[in-house]
Each structure stands twice: as C-alpha cells, then as structure tokens.
Amino acid sequence: MSYINFKSVVKKVNIKPGGVKEIVLEVSDEGLKGYLDSLCEMVDLKVQVALESSVINYNITVDTSTEKPITNYEVDEKGFVSEVKEKGEQAELELGMPEEKKQTKEEKREADKKTIDEFIMCGLSPKDDDYDFESLVKRLHDGETYMKLANELDLNSGKIVEIIDEYRKSVAPLAQKWDEWRKSQGEINELTAENGKYQEKEEETEETETNNDDSEDGVA
Numbered sequence: 443m444s445y446i447n448f449k450s451v452v453k454k455v456n457i458k459p460g461g462v463k464e465i466v467l468e469v470s471d472e473g474l475k476g477y478l479d480s481l482c483e484m485v486d487l488k489v490q491v492a493l494e495s496s497v498i499n500y501n502i503t504v505d506t507s508t509e510k511p512i513t514n515y516e517v518d519e520k521g522f523v524s525e526v527k528e529k530g531e532q533a534e535l536e537l538g539m540p541e542e543k544k545q546t547k548e549e550k551r552e553a554d555k556k557t558i559d560e561f562i563m564c565g566l567s568p569k570d571d572d573y574d575f576e577s578l579v580k581r582l583h584d585g586e587t588y589m590k591l592a593n594e595l596d597l598n599s600g601k602i603v604e605i606i607d608e609y610r611k612s613v614a615p616l617a618q619k620w621d622e623w624r625k626s627q628g629e630i631n632e633l634t635a636e637n638g639k640y641q642e643k644e645e646e647t648e649e650t651e652t653n654n655d656d657s658e659d660g661v662a
Contacts, residue, residue, distance in 0.1 A: 444480040448473045449496065492587075494603075497552050500611040506545040515616060517623035521566055523616040553614045559583065561617035568613065575609050582606075 448469060456464040474481065502511050514526045561567055562579045578591055592602040 444483055446477045446480050446484075448477060452493070496555050498555050498558055498607070498610050498614055499550060499552050500614040501548045502551055502615060503546050504549050506547055511615075512544060512546060513615070515619040517620055521564065521620060521623065523566065523620050523623075551614070553618055555610065557621045558610045558614055558617040561613065561620050562610075564620075566620060567616065570609065573605065573609070575606065578606060 450467040450469040450473060453466045453468045456466070458464055503513065504510065505512050515523050516526045517523050559579050559582075562575055563583065565576050567575065573595075581591065582588070587599075588602050588606075589599045592599045595602060597605075
C-alpha cells in the first residue's frame with residue numbers, strides 16, 4: 443500500500459456532471475521529492491484524503507483611533523507571555539475609575555499553524571479546564587490522527603478538529619508574540635526535547651564542560 447504525505451495549495455474545485463467534484467492541488471517539485479512515482483501509481487485508484495490548512499485565521503480587536511490592537515503582550519526571560527496594561531488603564535483600575543470607552547473594530551490576521559503548535563507544545567500556552575491541548579497537539583505531531591483522539595474523547599472527528607482549531611485561534615496572538623521573542627534570542631536559547639522548555643545553550647555547554655572535567659579527574 444502506497445502512502446504519501448506532502449504540502450500543497452488547493453487551487454480550485456471544479457463541479458462536474460453527476461455530482462463529481464474535481465479538486466486541483468498545486469505542489470512544488472520539492473514538495474513531491476521522492477513521492478512522484480508513488481503518486482503516479484495511485485492514478486485512477488481510490489484513496490483516502492485528509493486536508494488541513496497550514497494557516498490559522500483569527501481576529502483581533504483594534505483601536506480605531508490608533509489602528510493598534512487594544513490588547514498587548516510581553517514575554518519574560520523564560521518565554522511566558524502575559525497581557526500588558528497601558529499606564530492609563532492600569533491607573534484607572536487601581537483608582538476604581540470607569541474604563542474609558544474606545545471605538546474598536548475587528549481585524550483578520552493569520553498565523554502559521556506550525557508556530558502556534560510549537561508554542562502549545564512548549565507548555566507555555568494558557569491551560570484549559572476541559573482538554574489537555576499540549577498533549578493533544580503533541581500526539582498529532584507524533585503521527586496520531588484526529589479520529590483516534592476523537593474516539594478516546596467520545597467525540598466525532600469533525601468536533602475534535604473544531605475544538606483544537608478554536609484553541610489555536612485563541613492563543614494565536616500570544617504565539618505570535620512568543621515567536622518574535624524566540625527569534626530575538628538568536629542562538630542563545632533552544633527548545634529541549636525532554637521537557638519542552640527553553641534553556642540557555644551557554645549553561646548547557648558550561649555544565650557539559652564541567653562534567654567532562656570531573657570525568658577526566660576521576661580517570662586520572
């Protein structure tokens with residue numbers, strides 16, 4: 443049985459006689475590298491297809507007077523993202539003054555699903571009372587299917603996709619800020635596979651050198 447997993451762009455859907463829909467996918471040469479022969483063998487065969495967007499669309503609320511988001515975030519040295527209150531808003535809260543009404547509008551934004559999932563798998567995204575999204579997303583990246591997750595949670599596959607995507611949308615602004623932070627760190631920090639947290643490479647290097655010195659002393 444042939445199996446192919448590749449990224450593509452859905453270019454169009456053609457409606458044909460007899461209720462048949464023809465889906466046209468566009469794939470780069472690199473995207474089909476090593477798979478072309480297997481794909482050719484599938485021509486005129488029945489196949490099982492699962493399409494998932496690699497982009498997450500979400501909305502943010504913008505102040506119409508400044509054209510800036512009304513909610514801002516900051517990232518601490520460990521990668522934790524928190525909401526930042528403007529000085530005026532913070533003073534109003536402390537004094538118990540009514541919050542100033544702002545004219546706002548909703549704007550659509552998009553984010554790379556890979557970035558959002560990496561943020562979730564780091565264990566840095568907000569926890570949910572009903573689902574362990576860190577575990578669910580990790581399992582998807584390990585190759586498990588939405589169907590398997592849905593069966594375990596007694597849901598249909600469409601519902602579990604909806605639940606996880608809604609969570610991705612809710613944390614997308616935080617993930618974007620976190621992504622800016624980690625890129626600004628350059629080579630200082632790296633994601634460790636063991637605990638999903640960030641730690642400094644320099645500290646790891648120093649610890650390794652210390653351990654090596656101890657080993658050499660022991661041998662001597």
